[in-house]
Amino acid sequence: MTNEFNRRIIEEFRANAGRVGGPFEGGRLVLLTTTGARTGAPHTTPLAYLPDAGQRVHVIASAGGSPRDPAWYRNLLADPRATVETGLFTYEARATVLDGAERDAVFARAVEADPGWAEYEAAASRTLPVVALDPAFEGPPQVEGGPAAQLVRVHDAFRRELELIRAEVAASGSTVGAQLRVNCLALCEGLGNHHAGEDQMLFPALAREYPALDEALAVLRDEHRVIERLLDDLRAVLAAPSPGSAALAAEVERLTTELVAHLDHEEERLVRALAQLTARAN
Structure with missing residues (x-):
């Protein structure tokens, strides 16, 4: 990809x-900023990514099938610190x-999900490096505007992940690939952690400040x-030896219906109270 092509993608991504x-379009993309070696x-580059457990993501140094490793990969070898932009978080x-x-x-897993990765490796005549990116913090990144x-923003991230997974399930054919399983399990883990944090920390804090919210x-x-x-x-569907995409699609749709309704309901009831807490603190 040329620098001009990357520049247009970066501008569109941020806008x-x-x-x-x-x-x-419709794919998984992050912007990775490294320090020039x-x-x-x-040095900012748009890259396709693969989710993994926790908040780890993987990127592949394909350089579009070039025999030479991409600049961003050489930069990371010199300095492994980087900035990741998801569009919702940095x-x-x-x-x-x-x-x-x-x-x-x-x-x-990447090749099973998209054979193009194998084609890039064959064209490059080199083993394509796989890089794991782990956040340098615990919990979701902080954003301007307070709680x-x-x-x-966290809710929007879950909405977007559901959108991506639904599209991936629809395109998966009759079987469920290993990477799609990982994507779904990562979503399950993230939602479980998010709701546990709300139950244990956010909701008790709001209850202390706003007793009228108890019922909500x-x-x-x-x-x-x-x-x-x-x-x-x-x-349970994902744990089956050979889960079918139809069964997975049904469970993803059930989850989507309930979760989107819940996220909307939670925002309707809590956003104003959280904004008031921030205003009082300031």
Whole structure:
């Protein structure tokens, strides 16, 4: 990809909260900013990514099938610190180059999901490096606007992930590939952690400040339990030796219906209270 092509993608990505058209439309894309190994200047590149457990994501140094490793990869070898932009969040990350069986397993998942990765490796006549990017923090990245904006941004991230997974399930054919399983399980883990944090920290804090919210918070906790059962059902489908895409699609749709309604309901009841807390603190 030329610098001009990258520049247009980067501008579109930042202007549209991570959504772009062209060859990346409807795909998984991040912007990765590294420090130039020779220049020390920031270098931003749009890259396809693969989710993994926790908040780790993988990127592949394909350079479009070039025999030479891309600049961003050489930069990470010199300095593994990087900035990742998802369109909804920007966070600092640390890169780890995978090797051996770990690298091969991730690359195999990538090829199963998109054979183009194997074509790039064949064209490059080199083993394409696989890089893991891990956030340099725990929990979701912070955003401007305080807890109210943070809640909406986290919810939007879940909405977008559901949109991506639904499209991936629809395109999966009759069987469920290993990477799609990972994507779904990562979503389950993220939702479980998010709701546990709300139950244990956010909701008690709001109850102390706004006793009138007690009934609403009880309803939201009940909704968490409904979603937890749906996540368990989704995990059960994924645990089958050969899960079919039809069964997976049905569970993803059930989850989507309940979760989107819950996210909307939670924002309706809590965003104003969270904004008031921020205003009082300031």
